[in-house]
Amino acid sequence: MPRSIDVSSVRATPEDLTELNAKGFDGVVGLRLTEVSPDRVRGEWAVEPLLHQATGVLHGGVHCAVIESLASTAGWTWLNRAGGPGGVALGVHNSTDFIRATTAGTLSAEATPVHRGRQQQIWQVTVSDDQQRLIARGQVRLQNVGVGA
Numbered sequence: 001m002p003r004s005i006d007v008s009s010v011r012a013t014p015e016d017l018t019e020l021n022a023k024g025f026d027g028v029v030g031l032r033l034t035e036v037s038p039d040r041v042r043g044e045w046a047v048e049p050l051l052h053q054a055t056g057v058l059h060g061g062v063h064c065a066v067i068e069s070l071a072s073t074a075g076w077t078w079l080n081r082a083g084g085p086g087g088v089a090l091g092v093h094n095s096t097d098f099i100r101a102t103t104a105g106t107l108s109a110e111a112t113p114v115h116r117g118r119q120q121q122i123w124q125v126t127v128s129d130d131q132q133r134l135i136a137r138g139q140v141r142l143q144n145v146g147v148g149a
Contacts, residue, residue, distance in 0.1 A: 017073060018043075026069050029062055033073065034108075038081040041074040044108040057101040063127055063136040064096045070111040071123035071140035078116055079144060087147035089121055096138035105130050119144055 014033035021031065029051065035042040045066065053059040068091050075089025107127055114122040120143055127136040 021069065021073070025065055029066060031066055031069060036073065036077055038074075038078040038084070039113065041070045041077065041111045042108065043070055044106055046106050047102055047104050052103070057103050058107075060096070060098050060136075063098060064094055064138065066107075066109055066127065067096055067111075067125040067136070067138035068094050068140055070109050070125050071138075071142060074111040074113070074123050075116075075121045075142040075144070078113070078121065079147065085118075085144075085147045088145050089142035090145055091140050092120075092143045093141040094138060095140075096136060098136050100129075100133060100135050102129055102135055107135060114139065117144075118147065 014036045017036055018026075018031070018033045021027070021033075030045045030048070031043050032045065033041065033043045043066065047058050051058055051062050071094075072089055072091055079085060079087045079089055107129055109125055109127045111123045111125045114124050120141060122139060122141050125138045125140065126134060127138075129135050
């Protein structure tokens, strides 16, 4: 039986949130959160053949999904910080640029805020390889839902 994770508290650890998110697409990708705070979320995953497109490089949709996952986790964490208004942050726009193709290795991503308001948030996410080269970057606009409820 899976253990219960209290997602109502920003004290949820990166491991707790990784376990929670692993029940969906993040689990298929193998995304592991390594840092979670109201001001930054970091994660990493291994580039596996399962995630390749037909040409043998990492599928761009993986970048889009990871970028959205990190931004959404960051937005939720900010809303639910100590003294925060509560609620959830849902992605309403994702714009991702693919900078460099990759076929293997470990990628890391970092989400940082551009704007955090009462109704919406915007988070920027960068994806780098294990040599610190920029692989992709994205910006996600989130709608704050259930704020103050």
